[in-house]
Amino acid sequence: xxxxxxxxVLVEVGQRINETYGVNLLSGANGPKxxxxxxxxxxxxxxxxxxEVVIETNxxxxxxxxxxxxxxxxHSERVExxxxxxxxxxxxxxxxxATNIGYKRILRFPEVTTQKMRIRILESWFYPAIxxxxxxxxxxxxxQLSIERSIEGRVTIFPKKDSFGWKPHGExxxxxxxxxxSIRFSTDGSEPTATSEIYDQPFKFPSGEVKAVAEVNGxxxxxxxxxxxIVKKDWKPAGEDxxxxxxxxxxxxxxxxxxxxxxxxxxxxxxxxxxLGKEYAISxxxxxxQTSSSEGMIEKGTVRISADGxxxxxxxxxxxxxxxxxxxxxxxxxxSKINARYIGIESKVIARNGKAAAIAELDFLLD
Numbered sequence: 001x002x003x004x005x006x007x008x009v010l011v012e013v014g015q016r017i018n019e020t021y022g023v024n025l026l027s028g029a030n031g032p033k034x035x036x037x038x039x040x041x042x043x044x045x046x047x048x049x050x051x052e053v054v055i056e057t058n059x060x061x062x063x064x065x066x067x068x069x070x071x072x073x074x075h076s077e078r079v080e081x082x083x084x085x086x087x088x089x090x091x092x093x094x095x096x097x098a099t100n101i102g103y104k105r106i107l108r109f110p111e112v113t114t115q116k117m118r119i120r121i122l123e124s125w126f127y128p129a130i131x132x133x134x135x136x137x138x139x140x141x142x143x144q145l146s147i148e149r150s151i152e153g154r155v156t157i158f159p160k161k162d163s164f165g166w167k168p169h170g171e172x173x174x175x176x177x178x179x180x181x182s183i184r185f186s187t188d189g190s191e192p193t194a195t196s197e198i199y200d201q202p203f204k205f206p207s208g209e210v211k212a213v214a215e216v217n218g219x220x221x222x223x224x225x226x227x228x229x230i231v232k233k234d235w236k237p238a239g240e241d242x243x244x245x246x247x248x249x250x251x252x253x254x255x256x257x258x259x260x261x262x263x264x265x266x267x268x269x270x271x272x273x274x275x276l277g278k279e280y281a282i283s284x285x286x287x288x289x290q291t292s293s294s295e296g297m298i299e300k301g302t303v304r305i306s307a308d309g310x311x312x313x314x315x316x317x318x319x320x321x322x323x324x325x326x327x328x329x330x331x332x333x334x335x336s337k338i339n340a341r342y343i344g345i346e347s348k349v350i351a352r353n354g355k356a357a358a359i360a361e362l363d364f365l366l367d
Contacts, residue, residue: 021065021067021134021136023136023137024038024134024135024136025057025061025063025134025135025136025137026055026057026061026133026134026135028057028058029055029056029057029058030055030056030057030058031053031054031055031056031133032044032053032055032130034130034131035053035055035130035131035132035133036055036132036133038132038134039131039132040069040071040073040131040132041071041073041131042131043070043071043074043075043129043130043131044129044130044131045075045127045128045129046121046127046128046129046130047127051120051121051124051127051128052118052119052120052121053118053119053130053133054116054117054118055116055117055118055119055133056115056116057115057116059115060113060114060115061113061114061115061135061137062111062112062113062137063111063112063113063114063117063135063136063137064108064109064110064111064112064136064137064138065106065107065108065109065135065136065137065138066084066096066106066107066109066117066119066133066134066135066136067104067105067106067107067132067133067134067135067136068082068101068104068105068107068119068130068132068133069101069103069104069105069130069131069132069133070101070102070103070128070129070130070131071129071130071131072102072103074129075128075129077100077101077102077103078124078125078126078127078128078129079100079101079102079121079123079124079128080099080100080122080123080124080125081097081098081099081100081121081122081123081124082097082098082099082101082105082119082120082121082122083096083097083098083119083120083122084096084097084107084109084117084118084119084120085117085118085119085120086112086114086116086117086118087114087115087116087117087118088112088114092118095109095110095112096108096109097122101128101130108138111137117135119133140181140216140217141216141219141221142181142213142214142215142216142219142220142221142222143159143160143181143214143221144159144160144214144221144222144224145157145158145159145160145183145212145213145214145221145224146158146159146160146224147210147212147224147225147226148226148255148256148257149205149210149226149228149255150202150255151231151232151233151235151253151254151255152204152231152233153204153205153206153231153232153233154202154203154204154205155202155203155204155205155210155228156202157183157185157199157210157212157224159181159214160224181214181215181216182198182214182215182216183198183199183212183213183214183215184196184197184198184199184212184213184214184215184220185197185199185210185211185212185213186210186211186212187205187208187209187210187211189208189209189211190211191211191213191223192211192212192213192223193213193220194215194218194220196213199212205228206231207228207229207230207231207365207366207367208227208228208367209225209226209227209228209367210225210226210228211223211224211225212224212225226329227286227331227363227365227367228363229282229285229286229363229364229365229366230276230280230282230363230364230366232253232254232255234276234277234278235253235274235275235276235277236274236275236277237249237250237272237273237274237275238273238274238275238306238309238342238344239271239272239273239309239344240261240263240270240271240272240273241263241269241270241271241272242263242264242266242270243261243262243263243264244262244263244264244265244356245262247259247260247261247262247358248261249261249272249274251360252272252274252359252360252361252362253274253361253362254361255361256361257288257291257360257361258360259360260290260292260296260358260359260360260361261358261359262290262295262296262356262357262358263296263356263357263358264356265354265355265356266355266356267355269346269347269348270346270347270350270356270357271304271344271345271346271347271357272344272345272357272359273306273309273312273342273343273344274342274343274344274362275309275341275342276340276341276342276343276364277341278341279339279340279341280339280340280341280364280366281337281338281339281366282334282337282338282339282340282343282364282365282366283333283334283337283365283366283367284331284332284333284334284364284365285303285331285332285345285362285363285364285365286329286330286331286332286361286362286363286365287320287329287330287331287332287345287359287361287362288328288329288330288359288360288361288362289323289327289330289358289359289360290358290359290360291327291360294324294327294351294352295354295356295358296350296354296356296357296358296359297320297323297324297327297350297351297354297358298320298323298345298347298349298350298351298357298358298359299319299320299321299323299349299350299351300317300318300319300320300347300348300349301317301318301345301346301347301348301349302314302315302316302317302318302345302346302348303315303316303317303318303332303334303338303343303344303345303346304343304344304345304346305338305340305342305343305344306340306342306343306344307341307342308342309342312342312344314346315334315338316334316335316338317348318332320332323351324351324352329361331365333365343364345359345362
């Protein structure tokens with residue numbers, strides 16, 4: 001079962017694929033008919049001499065994707081390295097290189113307008129058999145954003161990494177898709193617009209909510225928001241029931257959601273205590289589960305406080321649902337503000353009846 005966030009991403013990916021690759025801009029172009037007929041059973045065998053394919057369109061086309069396929073069913077995979085050139089300003093210009101082709105290779109490059117292109121085979125173990133070539137245009141869209149803050153209180157805003165880790169042939173797809181954008185942000189609770197302040201470098205932010213939106217060609221994407229509480233540079237661990245391997249307690253408040261605290265597996269409750277450095281009037285907290293696996297997600301628990309870091313009392317229970325399918329940051333606001341320097345989280349129920357607790361990041365809110 002996918003979370004609503006993942007479903008929306010999958011739907012958007014499907015729409016992008018259909019919009020981009022549903023139209024072949026080489027339809028009606030001049031070149032070897034074997035590679036332009038949309039039939040993988042036909043192919044152009046590149047024998048002795050220049051191992052290249054030249055294609056010319058009837059009118060100039062703007063492209064930023066090229067798909068090349070080998071006839072692997074009959075001739076196997078032969079290409080080891082190839083390049084794409086386009087005819088610009090009365091000369092060939094190389095705009096992309098890659099290694100093997102195999103069943104399908106998608107070349108991604110900055111958009112270019114041309115009427116003639118050339119695919120050159122630079123290395124192959126035998127005569128290549130090219131079955132299909134098509135050209136496409138990907139319309140850039142504003143990327144989804146992530147907002148993080150270091151333990152020193154510096155906020156960084158950047159395109160969200162692909163949750164599915166899709167990097168075909170080792171390419172950083174997100175780097176190509178997310179080029180040519182700007183980021184607008186706000187820190188006063190208002191929705192960022194095309195006229196909001198431009199984010200160009202990390203900035204210090206004591207507490208509150210940061211909202212941000214990406215802009216591409218005048219189009220705004222979805223708004224990302226993140227609440228930040230107490231700056232964490234003075235926080236210290238004040239005890240935990242156990243630590244599993246390298247997943248130390250400090251990882252629960254190091255400003256890096258990729259690291260996390262984890263207890264060892266055992267029956268009963270698990271806890272982590274933190275010394276905030278001084279007393280604060282705390283209005284709530286956020287819990288970010290670790291996402292390297294589905295282990296240790298705290299569904300139910302208790303917040304507890306101490307005046308001296310030794311004697312503890314429970315102050316309020318919390319509950320988070322559907323963490324397995326939607327492992328995003330959750331927020332719990334207290335019924336009334338809690339004055340505390342020493343504060344702890346104790347688990348009651350772990351998702352899927354787990355025996356260990358894990359926390360990627362904790363934030364204690366002031367507003």
